[in-house]
Amino acid sequence: MTSTRLVPVETLHRIVEIAARAPSVHNTQPWRWRGGSRTLALYADTARRLPHTDPDARNLTLSCGAALHHAQVAAGALGWQTRVARHPDPDRPDLLAFLDLSPGPPPATADETLAALDRRCTDRRRFTAWPVPEERQSHLARIANHWGARAVALTDESERFIAERLVRRAHQLQWADPVARAEQEAWGHRGGDDGLPPDALPGGPDLAGGHPHRFEGAWEDRTATDLETSDGLLVFFDTDDDPAAWLRAGEGLGAMWLAATTAGLALVPLSQVIEVPETRAAFQTEVLGSLAHPLLLVRVGWRSTGRPPPARTPRRPVSEVLELD
Numbered sequence: 001m002t003s004t005r006l007v008p009v010e011t012l013h014r015i016v017e018i019a020a021r022a023p024s025v026h027n028t029q030p031w032r033w034r035g036g037s038r039t040l041a042l043y044a045d046t047a048r049r050l051p052h053t054d055p056d057a058r059n060l061t062l063s064c065g066a067a068l069h070h071a072q073v074a075a076g077a078l079g080w081q082t083r084v085a086r087h088p089d090p091d092r093p094d095l096l097a098f099l100d101l102s103p104g105p106p107p108a109t110a111d112e113t114l115a116a117l118d119r120r121c122t123d124r125r126r127f128t129a130w131p132v133p134e135e136r137q138s139h140l141a142r143i144a145n146h147w148g149a150r151a152v153a154l155t156d157e158s159e160r161f162i163a164e165r166l167v168r169r170a171h172q173l174q175w176a177d178p179v180a181r182a183e184q185e186a187w188g189h190r191g192g193d194d195g196l197p198p199d200a201l202p203g204g205p206d207l208a209g210g211h212p213h214r215f216e217g218a219w220e221d222r223t224a225t226d227l228e229t230s231d232g233l234l235v236f237f238d239t240d241d242d243p244a245a246w247l248r249a250g251e252g253l254g255a256m257w258l259a260a261t262t263a264g265l266a267l268v269p270l271s272q273v274i275e276v277p278e279t280r281a282a283f284q285t286e287v288l289g290s291l292a293h294p295l296l297l298v299r300v301g302w303r304s305t306g307r308p309p310p311a312r313t314p315r316r317p318v319s320e321v322l323e324l325d
């Protein structure tokens, strides 16, 4: 290598390590990074796409968007400003973003930010019964919007009712679909550094009366329960349903999740309703009035304080996802 390295290798390594803590569908971690002397390039790892439930790579790109958000925030907290070009090369659709780093003062909140990035997780256990005020939900939506995503809280009772019905329908349809189930099972219990280990999934006594949820066992075994009225529901949407919109939504998701974590809220994506074509179409017309495409539905609720966080999901080592020029 002849060029001078302007950003230390350890810094690139640390940024990618933090970015890799981002959420991803089924913990597929569908990203690759390439580090230059002062740059980081983010690529979609399409070999990690879920072909049946994510044929267009919507969830894959959303996941990479969350990692892109985490990388920018981590770089800032470590004293590096970022300029980001999204989809910089039309001939390389897998190149999602190019980050240019330059020294900059870390914000006063850098330590808290780094701690929250590390703490963020998917806590699928029962939320407390305290309602999430509408103002708090709108604030979360504004944070996502600030990152270029479009999100709105579903606070109207009839919208929530429809959303809840469609969440159940999607769960039932996927449960009845052997290919979708096989795909999900292939990413559970892998015992390695990706996928969903059993202890990250619900099943303990905390979950009695839980949500219609993709990881909660056979639909038939469960008492059908509604989304709790205390749960907040937010939907990411866009007038476009394309990789640029999905990447923006993913960055907004990362930002919303980080803010929720800092505020003591748990956030859980409910992506099945968007994965299943029938319920995605119904969501678009019945909830969004055909004005926009739904990209991801999430629920939020207060985490109960007196219990330990759920087990951490594994991550692939940085050496596997970062290649240096």
Ligand SMILES: Cc1cc2nc3c(=O)[nH]c(=O)nc-3n(C[C@H](O)[C@H](O)[C@H](O)COP(=O)(O)O)c2cc1C
Binding pocket: 021, 022, 023, 024, 025, 026, 027, 059, 060, 062, 063, 066, 120, 121, 122, 123, 124, 195, 196, 214, 215, 268, 269, 270, 271, 272, 296, 312, 313
């Ligand atoms: C685009 C996307 C869709 C997801 N969909 C679901 C979902 O439908 N149900 C769920 O319980 N978790 C969902 N998750 C959460 C992932 O399973 C979780 O992020 C991953 O297993 C890593 O665990 P962690 O968030 O605790 O780090 C989704 C995450 C992303 C980014």
